[in-house]
Every structure is written in structure tokens, then in C-alpha cells.
Amino acid sequence: MLKEISRKNAVHIMLVYTGGCNGCDIEVVNAVMSPFYDLEQYKVMLTWNPREADILAVTGPVTRKMEPALKEIYAAIPEPKLVAAIGTCAIIGGPYANLGGDLGSSDQIVGGVNKVIPVDAYIPGCPPRPEDILQAVASVIPILAGKR
Amino acid sequence: MADTDRKDRAEVEVPMGMVHSALLEPFRIRLFVDDEVVVDAEITYDTAHRGIERIMEGMPIQKGLILTERICGICSHIHIWNGTRMVERGLGIDVPQRAHHIRVIGNELERLHSHLLYLGHAFEILGHETFSMRCFMVREPVQNILFVLSGNRVHYTIPVLGGIRPRADISHEKRQTMFSMIDKLETDLREFAARVLNDPFIVSRIKEIGYLSKEDAVKYGALGPNMRASGIDFDWRYKLPEYRDHFDFEVIVRDGGTVLDRVACRVFECLESIKIIRQALETLPDEDPTNVDFELGAMGYSTSYNEAARGEIYDSCALDEVGRIRSYINRTPSMSSLSAMEVSCIGDHLTDASITIASCDPCLTCTNRMTVVDEKKGTNYVMEPEDVLRLARRV
Numbered sequence: 001m002l003k004e005i006s007r008k009n010a011v012h013i014m015l016v017y018t019g020g021c022n023g024c025d026i027e028v029v030n031a032v033m034s035p036f037y038d039l040e041q042y043k044v045m046l047t048w049n050p051r052e053a054d055i056l057a058v059t060g061p062v063t064r065k066m067e068p069a070l071k072e073i074y075a076a077i078p079e080p081k082l083v084a085a086i087g088t089c090a091i092i093g094g095p096y097a098n099l100g101g102d103l104g105s106s107d108q109i110v111g112g113v114n115k116v117i118p119v120d121a122y123i124p125g126c127p128p129r130p131e132d133i134l135q136a137v138a139s140v141i142p143i144l145a146g147k148r
Numbered sequence: 149m150a151d152t153d154r155k156d157r158a159e160v161e162v163p164m165g166m167v168h169s170a171l172l173e174p175f176r177i178r179l180f181v182d183d184e185v186v187v188d189a190e191i192t193y194d195t196a197h198r199g200i201e202r203i204m205e206g207m208p209i210q211k212g213l214i215l216t217e218r219i220c221g222i223c224s225h226i227h228i229w230n231g232t233r234m235v236e237r238g239l240g241i242d243v244p245q246r247a248h249h250i251r252v253i254g255n256e257l258e259r260l261h262s263h264l265l266y267l268g269h270a271f272e273i274l275g276h277e278t279f280s281m282r283c284f285m286v287r288e289p290v291q292n293i294l295f296v297l298s299g300n301r302v303h304y305t306i307p308v309l310g311g312i313r314p315r316a317d318i319s320h321e322k323r324q325t326m327f328s329m330i331d332k333l334e335t336d337l338r339e340f341a342a343r344v345l346n347d348p349f350i351v352s353r354i355k356e357i358g359y360l361s362k363e364d365a366v367k368y369g370a371l372g373p374n375m376r377a378s379g380i381d382f383d384w385r386y387k388l389p390e391y392r393d394h395f396d397f398e399v400i401v402r403d404g405g406t407v408l409d410r411v412a413c414r415v416f417e418c419l420e421s422i423k424i425i426r427q428a429l430e431t432l433p434d435e436d437p438t439n440v441d442f443e444l445g446a447m448g449y450s451t452s453y454n455e456a457a458r459g460e461i462y463d464s465c466a467l468d469e470v471g472r473i474r475s476y477i478n479r480t481p482s483m484s485s486l487s488a489m490e491v492s493c494i495g496d497h498l499t500d501a502s503i504t505i506a507s508c509d510p511c512l513t514c515t516n517r518m519t520v521v522d523e524k525k526g527t528n529y530v531m532e533p534e535d536v537l538r539l540a541r542r543v
Contacts (some may be wrong), residue, residue, distance in 0.1 A: 001455070006234025012481060019197070019217050020221070020223055021219060021220055021221040021224075022220055022221035023222075023224070023302040023303060025221075025222070026221055026222065026265065026302070026304065027301070029264060030268065030284055030287070031284075031288065031301075032290065034281060034284035034285065034287075034288065035281050035284065035285050036284065036285055037288075061198065063197060064199065077373035082367075094201070094218070095203075095214075095215055095218060096198040096200070096203065096218075108197055108198055108199040109198060126302075126303060127221065127301070127303070128301050130300070130301075
């Protein structure tokens with residue numbers, strides 16, 4: 001109840017970087033959260049604290065080393081929560097997980113985020129355009145606020 | 149840097165390291181402090197291992213070059229350019245001058261956006277959020293110019309063996325658009341640079357801290373702007389024929405070696421980059437930008453060096469008889485900054501350490517991976533980002 005009221009004023013995104021190339025998280029932190037695209041005008045804030053977060057945004061393929069960390073962070077976020085996989089690597093593991101041909105999959109990479117934690121939204125692109133990320137976030141705000 | 153028993157003591161105390169390292173980038177910084185003065189520092193980085201060099205083994209070279217670009221999302225163009233350049237050197241492929249010019253434009257735009265990202269993060273650490281946001285505001289037009297040039301904002305994929313991709317060719321209309329965008333960018337950038345370097349708050353906070361002497365810069369292998377801010381006059385752009393023979397520019401060298409010098413060095417380099425881009429657009433030769441008249445085949449061990457935004461980049465590999473990669477080696481510019489970071493925060497106050505580390509390389513701004521070890525009390529604890537920022541702001 002309290003969270004529903006508070007969410008009308010602020011939705012918090014936590015960004016987790018699981019071993020990608022940095023392109024996607026720079027688009028999120030430095031393009032979408034910057035004054036040029038300005039996600040904060042929709043009252044969406046960036047946080048680094050999982051207990052405060054509503055949306056978990058994951059960028060990059062999940063490396064073996066980051067797998068337990070990602071699970072722990074997911075467990076620490078209070079319900080109800082949404083998980084967004086941003087970028088091709090977070091969706092299917094990108095070129096690092098799918099080596100192609102008879103090489104199969106990589107030993108270093110678990111794969112996409114949905115192999116580790118359940119994912120609610122996929123934002124494709126390498127990296128996704130800031131407009132796409134904006135649209136995706138704006139479309140989930142009503143879900144979080146319990147309107148849909 | 150750290151001796152063994154210090155390391156052992158601290159290693160026990162990093163149980164949250166993985167969770168904390170999930171923030172932005174997978175580095176962990178450990179500072180060993182003695183009464184709030186840093187006596188030793190240690191940086192570990194291991195979580196983002198994707199095995200790219202291993203993946204490339206046996207891959208066709210054209211495919212492998214695309215993968216080199218995915219090593220980093222900040223310095224993506226220089227990876228693919230240097231890889232392409234290495235193969236062109238090894239196989240003796242002629243590249244049209246127009247393609248060289250467009251590759252140079254891509255690299256200089258990348259330098260602009262990387263340096264502006266660096267400045268934005270540095271001001272964020274200082275707690276000057278207004279400047280930080282203004283910096284990102286100046287940076288966004290650079291991304292738009294890259295978008296106009298290549299059709300993507302982060303992974304541009306401009307070079308291809310023998311030239312450039314057709315979509316990155318600069319038509320007359322595109323050239324006019326880029327000229328007008330660069331004019332606007334230069335006005336904004338000059339205004340911003342004058343504000344930054346004359347701001348008493350910023351300058352008083354970053355001068356005389358994070359000193360890296362010329363000897364230490366050589367000893368610990370600092371490269372790029374970190375090295376030039378310590379008084380070493382070296383830049384690969386002076387050596388590469390693509391730059392040396394065609395463009396008139398200055399390499400910024402400063403003698404101070406402090407955080408202020410590293411920041412100022414990058415600010416002035418941004419203005420030089422604009423100069424190079426303008427010259428390249430003005431003198432763009434009118435010819436077919438891609439040479440397709442070559443055959444892939446066996447290539448011996450070939451190397452290439454280039455100047456990335458953060459320092460020197462090195463690639464090497466060999467090709468088998470059908471053009472598949474053998475033993476690709478890539479040394480990234482960030483690697484060279486790490487050891488310089490460790491040494492340049494020694495002797496400073498703990499509050500200066502986070503900005504010192506950020507001034508060497510923008511990749512390390514996520515400060516909550518710091519473990520503080522108090523040597524007198526024999527305790528250590530993991531600092532939260534708020535603690536570090538509060539210390540850095542001296543509230």
C-alpha cells in the first residue's frame with residue numbers, strides 16, 4: 001500500500017552490469033539519465049541500492065563469475081519487481097555466448113539473463129537507442145503503479 | 149603493490165565483493181590507509197572475462213574484426229580500426245586516402261565523447277552535479293554526429309578490410325550537416341572548457357593531489373593522457389602516417405602530473421580533436437573509399453599500434469591460408485592506466501583517492517568497491533558509495 005503511493009512519485013531503476021562491453025550501461029546512465037533525454041522527468045531515478053529498486057535493468061551477458069551476484073541482487077529487491085534485459089547480450093548472450101558453427105556455447109558465459117533470473121521486458125539493440133529505453137520504461141510505469 | 153600479509157588480511161574482508169562489483173564495472177579497489185592517509189592501493193579486475201581472444205581463434209578475420217569492436221563500448225572504433233590496420237599491414241592491402249580520413253574522423257569523434265564522459269564522471273565524484281550534467285549535455289551532440297556519420301551511436305563499425313563500409317561514406321549533404329553540427333559543438337565546448345578551467349571550486353579541489361611523477365609514469369607504464377600530463381611527450385598520432393602526413397595538430401603535454409593536469413590535458417585534447425575533424429572534412433579526397441582488389445591468405449605475425457582516447461592500443465595476430473585468425477592478442481588502453489592509478493593515490497588523503505583514481509581512467513568511478521584497511525587498528529570495512537562521496541565532498 002505504502003509502496004503504491006510512493007511509486008506514484010518515484011520509480012527507481014537499479015542497473016547491473018554483468019560483463020558486457022559498457023555500451024548499454026553508458027547509454028542508460030549517460031544518455032537516458034542525462035538532461036538530453038532526461039528520464040527523471042517521468043520521476044524515474046537511478047539507484048545503486050537493490051532494497052530501494054523497483055526495476056532491475058541488466059546489461060551484458062552473464063559471466064560465470066557474476067551469476068551468483070545477480071541472483072543475490074534479484075533476491076534483495078522487494079516485490080513487486082520487474083526485470084529488464086537491455087541489449088542483445090542480456091537477451092541471448094550476444095556474440096560471446098553463441099560462438100556459432102560447431103563451437104557451440106562459450107565456457108565463460110552462462111548466457112542471457114533469462115537463464116539466471118526471470119525477465120519481464122526485453123529491449124533489443126546493440127546497444128538499444130535511448131528512445132527505445134525511454135519508451136520501454138515509460139510503458140512499465142503504469143504496471144508498477146498498479147494501473148494495469 | 150601490496151605485500152602478502154596485507155593482501156591476506158583484506159581478502160578475508162571482501163565477502164560482498166561480488167555483489168558490490170555488480171555496480172557499473174567489475175573492478176575492485178582496495179585502499180590501505182594509515183590514519184586516513186593512503187599507504188598502499190590495490191586494484192583487482194576479473195569479473196568481466198568473456199574470453200574474446202579465445203573465441204576469435206579460428207574465426208574468419210572479417211568476423212573477428214567485428215568482434216574486436218565489442219570489446220569496449222566506449223573505445224569501439226579504435227579496436228576495429230587497429231585490428232583492420234594490422235591485417236592491412238600484414239597482407240599489404242592498399243587503402244584509399246579517403247578511407248583513412250574517414251577513419252580518423254571516427255577516432256577523433258570517439259576521443260571527444262570518451263573525454264567528455266570522463267569529465268562528466270570526474271565532476272560527479274567531486275559532487276558538482278551541475279557541471280557533470282552540463283558535460284553530458286555537451287557530449288550528446290557528439291553521439292549525434294557519430295550517428296549521422298555511421299548510423300549507430302555506440303558501435304559504429306566504420307572500417308572494413310581495404311577501406312570503409314559504404315554507409316559510413318561521407319556524401320556532400322552529410323558533410324554539410326557534420327560541419328554545422330561541429331560548429332555548434334565547438335562553441336559549446338569552448339564555453340564549457342573556459343567555465344571548467346576557471347572555476348575556483350573545481351580547480352581548488354583537484355590541484356596538487358594525485359601526483360604522478362615522470363619517473364613513476366614510465367615505471368608503471370602510464371599511457372595516453374595520463375602520461376602526457378606527467379610531462380612525457382609521446383603520442384602515436386605523431387608516428388602514424390594517417391595522422392602525421394595530413395593533419396596539423398598539437399599534442400598536449402603538461403608537466404604537473406596532478407589531477408588538474410590530467411583533467412586539463414583532456415579538455416585541451418578535445419579542442420585539438422575538433423581541429424583534426426575539421427581539417428579531415430575539408431581535405432576529404434574525392435575517390436572510391438574502398439579497395440576490394442585484394443586476396444586473403446596466409447599472413448605471418450603482424451602488429452599494429454594506435455592512439456586510443458585513453459592511451460596506446462596494441463593488436464597482433466597471424467592468419468592461416470584461408471584467412472582464419474591464429475593467436476589474436478589485444479592489449480587495451482585501460483590496462484595501462486591501472487598501475488599508474490595504484491601509485492598516484494599513495495601519500496594522499498583518503499578523500500582524494502576516489503578522484504585520483506577517476507582522473508586516471510573513467511572506468512573506475514564506481515567507488516563502492518573500495519575496502520578500507522586501517523593498519524593501526526587492524527580492521528577493515530567495505531565503504532558504501534555514500535561514504536566515499538561524503539568524504540570526497542568533505543562535508
